[in-house]
Structures are given as structure tokens and as C-alpha cells.
Amino acid sequence: MALALVHSRAQVGVQAPAVSVETHLANGLPTLTLVGLPEATVKESKDRVRSAIVNSQLEYPARRITLSLAPADLPKDGGRYDLAIALGILAANGQVPAVHLGEYECLGELALSGALRAVQGVLPAALAAREAGRALVVPKENAEEASLASGLVVYAIGHLLELVGHLTGQTPLTPYAANGLILHSHPYPDLCDVQGQVAAKRALTVAAAGAHNLLFTGPPGTGKTLLASRLPGLLPPLNEQEALEVAAIRSVSGHGPLNAWPQRPFRHPHHSASGPALVGGGSRPRPGEITLAHHGVLFLDELPEFERRVLEVLREPLESGEIVVARARDKTRFPARFQLVAAMNPCPCGYLADPSGRCRCSTEQIQRYRNKLSGPLLDRIDLHLTVARESTVLSQAPSGERSADIAKRVAEVRNLQQQRQGRANAFLDMQGLHAHCALSSDDQAWLENACERLSLSLRAAHRLLKVARTLADLDGAPSIRRTHLGEALQYRPGS
Known part of the structure; x- marks a missing residue:
């Protein structure tokens, strides 16, 4: 035996x-x-x-x-x-x-x-x-x-x-020694290549500095997809632990962990994607798009074209940073700490309020189109911005700050947040809000009145405070001022 x-x-x-x-x-x-x-x-x-x-x-x-x-x-x-x-x-x-x-x-x-x-x-x-x-x-x-x-x-x-x-002991093996890991990361597209759109570039900077979710609304051809693809280039580099987490996810999903090492992921699923494709699933659960976007960016273009039940599965991971795929036999937990960037048209044809006057959508069609997105999902998106059509000047050269320059400022702000509270502003809990987003009595009364007039939920008000904290960090201000609250209110729908 x-x-x-x-x-x-x-x-x-x-x-x-x-x-x-x-x-x-x-x-x-x-x-x-x-x-x-x-x-x-x-x-x-x-x-x-x-x-x-x-x-x-x-x-x-x-x-x-x-x-x-x-x-x-x-x-x-x-x-x-x-x-x-x-x-x-x-x-x-x-x-x-x-x-x-x-x-x-x-x-x-x-x-x-x-x-x-x-x-x-x-x-x-x-x-x-x-x-x-x-x-x-x-x-x-x-x-x-x-x-x-x-x-x-x-x-x-x-x-x-x-x-x-x-x-x-006949032929002892020598331990494998990597001759320096080859960096397979590719340069991100530069933000200065986007023509005009100063307000949208500012919103991208704020989103990157505080890890906030972002929604672009505007007619076709205004550069919403171009802007979204520039966000990863504004984010700080992954630290070793984050890079290993991203590589481990790519390893189990069969994408090859070294194909983009050590780079933040940018996932762009088509609007026909199913719920399991987005959150993961199968008889043997595998990572979905939200897990493949862990520590990176998940871009959902044509947001209302996704099935509503598919979009609703995003609500829990946006709050908790993880997704649990339950089966009769067991449960599998996947990390999903991603930054959501979405884009949509203002109406079914896309040209509502366009100066050309070409929109022919009825009020009923517009309302039905916008009702595809639930209030709780929109509440979880910190920054809402309307992207207007720029003048057509084909010979205009790239303008504005380069991504590398913005990324340096963003890295400084992120380091400040890590030292102060151990996390980005978007992930502050209630204790962090009370400790780092305190307002003067006058500013608090002003904000409460504004939230009441705009019918903002308590969750939306808390997210507004987090955005204001990020704006204060970008300005180097130790506390939130009225100007920061005012700019943060501009990023809420209906403001």
C-alpha cells in the first residue's frame, strides 16, 4: 500500500x-x-x-x-x-x-x-x-x-x-527568472486632440480627480465617445496591488494578463450586451464587463439603448464595488470597483434643441426615451453634462491641456485624498462625509434650499457634496466653498 x-x-x-x-x-x-x-x-x-x-x-x-x-x-x-x-x-x-x-x-x-x-x-x-x-x-x-x-x-x-x-535530483531545475517584465501598455489618446468642448474637458478632469461617474448627453457627432476614451489617460497609474488585481481578472477570463500590463482597463460593451455579459455568469461563473473594468473605466455608449433590466444590475456594484453571482450550488464574488462613463442622445433622433431645428420627436417619444433610465441609476451618476455641438472648423489645430499635464494634477489630488481619508472622494462613506465635507451653517442652508428646489434625493445630495469636495481639492482649498457647491450643482440634472 x-x-x-x-x-x-x-x-x-x-x-x-x-x-x-x-x-x-x-x-x-x-x-x-x-x-x-x-x-x-x-x-x-x-x-x-x-x-x-x-x-x-x-x-x-x-x-x-x-x-x-x-x-x-x-x-x-x-x-x-x-x-x-x-x-x-x-x-x-x-x-x-x-x-x-x-x-x-x-x-x-x-x-x-x-x-x-x-x-x-x-x-x-x-x-x-x-x-x-x-x-x-x-x-x-x-x-x-x-x-x-x-x-x-x-x-x-x-x-x-x-x-x-x-x-x-538527476537534473535539478533552475527557478525561473523574468528578464524584466515587458510593458505591453499602449499610449492613451490625448485629450488635446478633442476640438473645443471646454466644459466637457473640465468635467472629465473632475471625474478623474475624484473617481466620479459621468454622463454625457448631446447630439451625434459632438465628441462624446472621443471624450470618454480620454478618461483613462487622466487617471493615476495603478499601484502594484491594483495592477495585480487587474492582471488576475484578465488571467481567469482568458484575455492574458500581460497583454496590457500594467494598464487601467477601458471596457466598451455594445448596447446589445445581456445582463450576464455585463455582470458575469454561466454555469461556471466568469467575470463580466464590470469586473473586467475593475480599477478602470466602463463606457456605455447609447445608454438608453441598453435593456432597462440590464442597466439595473449596475446599481449594486456602483455602490458596493463588487458583484455576487449566485447559483443554486454556491456563490461567486467578483470585484467591480469601476468608474462609469455613459453617453446618450437627448431624444430618439438625437437632435433635440439643435439650432438646425431638425428634431421631429414628439414630447411623448422623448419622455418614453428618457424613461428607459431609472431615477436610482441616474442618482448614482455624480456628473451630468450636456455636450453641445461645436462649430465646424476642419482646419482647427488641437487645443487645450495635454492629458499628461492634467494627469499630474489629478495624481496630486488623488494622493491628497489618500493621505486625508484613505480613498477617493467618490467612495467616501457617511463618516467621511461628516469629517471632510463639512459646510458652514450659511452654505448648508443654501445647499439644502437648492436641493429642495431641484427635488434632489438624499443620495444625490451626498454625491453633490463629494463632487464639491473634489472641486475644492483641485483648487487647493482646505474646505468647501460656495463656488464649489455652485459648480457641483451645475452637474446635476435639472440644475
Whole structure:
């Protein structure tokens, strides 16, 4: 009787819970039994593993083999356990010493020849292995991704025999050393390329400085999409923790964490996107657009063209910064701390109040169009701005501040907010509002009267205060003044 234990990692959302691959060899008819809630792709691993061992000129034991993937109540899928299963069988059969197996975690899908294929979701597993204090063995194609977890010992192999030679001491492996991670980030488009639109550029600066949500309303061709695409270039660079979170999400979603490292995401789903496409879902929950926009920008163009029930799913993550995808068997939690930028036309044809007078929409059509957006959703958007049509001067050169110059000011303001309250102004809680957005008695009475006249909800009033705090920070003012409140009111609908 022989027993071996090999460590691996599952993938649940953006988490990588530990999985113990236990292998038991006993006398009896040659069979392989796999237990521990394996799905179809895991059950198929027994055939891949057998062929890989035999074709590697190693001995596949002709005994009764029992494989247990613990914990038993955690669903397992994919070919990521192939390497751990093969190693467990070889260790239980005495072909590999089991004494040092506890120092490693293994991930990788085996080809029938014994070669190793890349798997998804390596970065969350690498971060978890680093916390557990173990080295990680991965396919060569995943080595650079795993090395993003600084301080982790990574072994990159291309064939099962390489790991066997390392564990037997015949051909020890050298830990993988990344020769400096290649930056795959691309330059953001510059804000100065947008012609005119001074007020819209100011709103973008305020949104970037306080992490506020923003809605542009205006006729077609006024540059709403151009303006929205410039917002990521105004935001401060990701810190290491944020960059790892973004890369981990890209890793589990199959987009490749190094394709845009370390860059803030900009997601632009089409208005035909479904609810699960936006928030995530499936029988095996995967990240949706709001999670792929984590620590970045989610741009929704033609906002009223989205189905109302699809837009309503944004309300909870806009408040909490996360989304929970519930299934009958379990719940999966995804991060969703994104900045929403939306654009819409003022009416179905898009030309309401246009000087050309070409709008022919009836009052009823306009009201029906605007009713596609609920009050609670609009309340969660801090800045509302009407983008007017600029004069057509094709030869006009780019004007205004460059994105890099604005980004420097935004970074200074964000650093100030971090030092003062530990978060951006848009994420202030009630305690933070009372501590950092206090008003004089006259200004408070003036604001309450204004909110009453504009029929603003208490949530909208609180968000107005947060915008005013950001405006004060941009001005370098220690407290909110009446001018900041006045400008913040201009960004509310109906003001």
C-alpha cells in the first residue's frame, strides 16, 4: 500500500483555493477511481495522464488507483490538475521521492506525449502559493505570468520528465527568472486632440480627480465617445496591488494578463450586451464587463439603448464595488470597483434643441426615451453634462491641456485624498462625509434650499457634496466653498 499527497489550486472566480491531490495504490484489478466532485474535463484527465506517463518511458502502475481531490465539496474543472495527478501516481509508485512534495504546488495540462500545456488562471494561484510559502511548478507558457507574484519561486517546465528529473535530483531545475517584465501598455489618446468642448474637458478632469461617474448627453457627432476614451489617460497609474488585481481578472477570463500590463482597463460593451455579459455568469461563473473594468473605466455608449433590466444590475456594484453571482450550488464574488462613463442622445433622433431645428420627436417619444433610465441609476451618476455641438472648423489645430499635464494634477489630488481619508472622494462613506465635507451653517442652508428646489434625493445630495469636495481639492482649498457647491450643482440634472 502506498500513499502520496500533491498540492494544486482550483479556480473559483478570481480566487484560487487549495486542492490536495491524494493518491492511493492498492492491490487489486487495475482501475483508476477519481473522487472529489470532478467535472467531465477532470475525469478525462485519467486517460491523458496514463498516456503521458507511458509515453515518457515511465511505469504506469498496474494496480488499483484511487485519486481524491480534496476538499470534496469544491467543484473542479479543466485540465489544470493533470500534472499534480501524474506526480501523485509516480510518487505513490515510488518513482519519485515523496519527501519534498509538500514544498511545491503544481498546475498544468498534460499532452499525451507528456508535454505540458498552458492553463488559465495562473496568477491567482501564484499569489495564493506565495502566501502559502510554496514554490509553484507551471508550464513554460505561464511562467512570466506567475512571476508577477514577486517573491514566489517559479519552476517552468515543458515536459513531465523535467519535473521527475528535478525531484529525483538527476537534473535539478533552475527557478525561473523574468528578464524584466515587458510593458505591453499602449499610449492613451490625448485629450488635446478633442476640438473645443471646454466644459466637457473640465468635467472629465473632475471625474478623474475624484473617481466620479459621468454622463454625457448631446447630439451625434459632438465628441462624446472621443471624450470618454480620454478618461483613462487622466487617471493615476495603478499601484502594484491594483495592477495585480487587474492582471488576475484578465488571467481567469482568458484575455492574458500581460497583454496590457500594467494598464487601467477601458471596457466598451455594445448596447446589445445581456445582463450576464455585463455582470458575469454561466454555469461556471466568469467575470463580466464590470469586473473586467475593475480599477478602470466602463463606457456605455447609447445608454438608453441598453435593456432597462440590464442597466439595473449596475446599481449594486456602483455602490458596493463588487458583484455576487449566485447559483443554486454556491456563490461567486467578483470585484467591480469601476468608474462609469455613459453617453446618450437627448431624444430618439438625437437632435433635440439643435439650432438646425431638425428634431421631429414628439414630447411623448422623448419622455418614453428618457424613461428607459431609472431615477436610482441616474442618482448614482455624480456628473451630468450636456455636450453641445461645436462649430465646424476642419482646419482647427488641437487645443487645450495635454492629458499628461492634467494627469499630474489629478495624481496630486488623488494622493491628497489618500493621505486625508484613505480613498477617493467618490467612495467616501457617511463618516467621511461628516469629517471632510463639512459646510458652514450659511452654505448648508443654501445647499439644502437648492436641493429642495431641484427635488434632489438624499443620495444625490451626498454625491453633490463629494463632487464639491473634489472641486475644492483641485483648487487647493482646505474646505468647501460656495463656488464649489455652485459648480457641483451645475452637474446635476435639472440644475
